[in-house]
Amino acid sequence: MPIHPRAQALLELIESLGDPPIETSTPEAVRALRNSRIRPPTVSLDEIRDVDAGGVPARLYRPSAEQGLGLLVYLHGGGWVLGSLDTHDNLARSLADESGCAVLSVAYRLAPEQPFPSGLEDAFTAARWAHANARALGCDPGRLAIGGDSAGANLAAVVTQSGSPPFRFQLLVYPVTDARGGSASHEAYKEGYWLTEAAMDWFVDHYLAGGDGSIDDPRVSPLLASDEALAVSPPTLVITAELDPLRDEGEAYAARLRSLGVPAEVTRYDGMIHGFFSFGEFLDDGRRAVAQAATALAEALAAPAPALQTSTS
Template identity: 45%
Template sequence: MTRQLHPDVRSLLDRVEEQGNPGYADLTVACARGIFREFLSVPEAKLDPVSRVRDLEIPGPNGPIPIRVYDPADASEPRPVFVFLHGGGWVLETVDAHDHTCRALANAGACTVVSVDYRLAPEHPFPAPLEDAYAATEWAANNLESLAGDPDRVVVGGDSAGGNLTAAVALLARDRDGPDIAHQVLIYPVVDHDFGTDSYEENAEGYLLTRESMRWFWDHHLETPLDGANPYASPLRAPDLSGLPPATVTTAEFDPLRDEGAAYADRLAKAGVDVEHRRYEDMIHGFVPFLAEPELDAAREEIEAIGATVRDL
């Protein structure tokens, strides 16, 4: 098969190269956060309208956790509740960076979206982000009345590092006899502390997310490389994936994380978990937030596909 990038993605990558932004591995954490914040900013006029947005704080294992709650523009009650865990390598981003994504998900899924501003590394390394993500999922499941939520339709999902946290939250919920999760949405997830896959070799650089950037993210996220073998850090290494919620797994051809996401989908299926794996042959890692400036058709397609899954639960 001949690998071919979508023309719009090629144009995006050319613009990034022209700007001469260095890789994350060459930056301080503060500088990387500033660049990433600007890169994902969306003009207010381009945001999908929703009926209500609330900024709240909920109890967490080490203090309050900020969350942002989105009510869809038009939906019945009770409705699905989607706990959204943003990406950014456990180091970058806040709920602000995925504001447009969460608005689109709320409307596409006719659901309440709870976007979690979990603690970030390196200030708060593993397992701090995961414990915040799990606490927020528990809170959502226990506060469905205030969220107009359906107890049978609690969803957890996220992109990249958020996909990693999603998979780990599902494992924790099973292992701790925690909240019932109806579905897990893993968008090009990080699921293994390993840089030796074919997709890491093929897509080591030149496609926005690089192998060296992933090393930088993992180095900040883990206090010691030994933590990378922990199944809650690397869900692909969990000895047993049975009894987990049905899953949607999205991967992209030009993504260093492609193969580990596909391997996780395969292992889930072999463990008896209902899985839908969508692979975008002409996309890169991180394409889903590109809903405006730049706007990728595949991004809106994926949001609508996830929304259909959530609505049909």
């Protein structure tokens, strides 16, 4: 279907800012530009504080003072090059507020200064730290989930394939699962919908700038992982945007999970573009997608019902 009118208006607003194409800029320049446009928070929570997640900077969001909360380890998007705790602050607040679960947002190292596998190593470290220290955070180590958007979802998928720590749920929002590109959606939406083919090449080139890994490496392209690795994934929600180059690879990832017996739901938001999940201020479907993700998270991490006590009198 055609682009949603509100998504079109958002694209026109972005175009009016006159930013140069990302592939013609430096990471430092793009970060500075995006940081200058961070919108102030709109959601208040019981507790928000920065923590050291095993040497990885992170920020904890708690929606209530209740102990034993479910915990989502969240990895922000930005092509492994952009993004921070601050760029995704509003999103983390919304997920915590609407799900009733705590969120641990992770500031993994960024390329090209710290190329692959640095960010992935930080994702593993933070996830394992969250599991080991959940009770100290007021959370239940048995109610742990992981998720992310775009490149962050890529990292989340790779972490879950290790099977450790044990996750009960995985949230993948328009994930990068095949860095080779080449899908029908890559070709159909390679220009004109914010995330372009040239921008994706720029992101991948920076991520792999250290010479380790490759686009064929399952740690870079988790869709290429073995059946054995994929089969240990937890129940998964994949959210995609119709007019997104990454659409097909995200949906293909869910299809592979289902083929291996992993419960995996896919929701495609028609008329939407890459990034819509973070643009709830402008897009109704962005708000709806966050609400869907929060509901799925809450259901997946719901505390088990107390055991019935029986009498032997």
